[in-house]
Amino acid sequence: MFVVADDTGTVKFWDIRRPERAYREFMAHTSQSASSIALNPHSKNLIATGGRDRYIRVWDWSKTTPEPCFAVEMWAPVMRVSWCPEDGTSIWHVASCMASSDYNIHVWDIRRPYLPYASFNKHHEAVTGEYFRGDCS
Numbered sequence: 001m002f003v004v005a006d007d008t009g010t011v012k013f014w015d016i017r018r019p020e021r022a023y024r025e026f027m028a029h030t031s032q033s034a035s036s037i038a039l040n041p042h043s044k045n046l047i048a049t050g051g052r053d054r055y056i057r058v059w060d061w062s063k064t065t066p067e068p069c070f071a072v073e074m075w076a077p078v079m080r081v082s083w084c085p086e087d088g089t090s091i092w093h094v095a096s097c098m099a100s101s102d103y104n105i106h107v108w109d110i111r112r113p114y115l116p117y118a119s120f121n122k123h124h125e126a127v128t129g130e131y132f133r134g135d136c137s
Contacts, residue, residue: 005034005049013061026066029053035099036080042091048110050078056096058110072113076100082130093117097127105130 001023003013009029012022028034029051040046045062046069054077058070076098084093084107095107103123106116 003037003039003047005037005051007033009034009051009053011037011047011049011059011061024061026059026061028057028059029055035078038082038094040083040091041085042083048081048083048094050081050096052077052099054078056081056094056108056110058094070110070113072096072108072110074098076102079127080130095130097130099126103127 001013001015003011005011005028009027009032010025011028011034013024015023028049030053032051032053034049034051036050038048045060046058047061048056048058050056054074056072056074056078057068059066060069074096079097079099082095084090092109092111093107094110095105097105103126105120105127107118109117
């Protein structure tokens with residue numbers, strides 16, 4: 001099984017044993033590109049998506065009709081999202097970078113989506129990705 005997010009805003013789950021059609025799919029970002037997707041390492045049912053509609057959304061894809069569990073509204077299109085890999089309180093932390101003049105990486109506690117949990121602002125050019133290493137708390 002693998003998952004993709006595409007230019008139509010759709011998230012598709014594929015079973016490599018049956019490549020003729022997607023196993024499951026749903027619209028994650030309305031009429032906008034879903035530019036990033038990340039599987040939660042702590043919960044097999046949660047995924048985070050980021051898109052050009054300026055949202056990070058967290059989904060429980062095991063439900064019949066997936067709806068966002070959490071949403072973080074951003075001020076620019078989202079280029080990348082990733083989950084913190086460690087246990088503890090950091091299981092709710094998602095990092096993001098945006099496609100704009102905001103050269104920062106922001107870490108969000110998705111339960112409190114109004115202010116970043118942490119921001120890293122030492123970059124002087126556009127950030128196109130991020131990776132968690134070690135403890136995130």
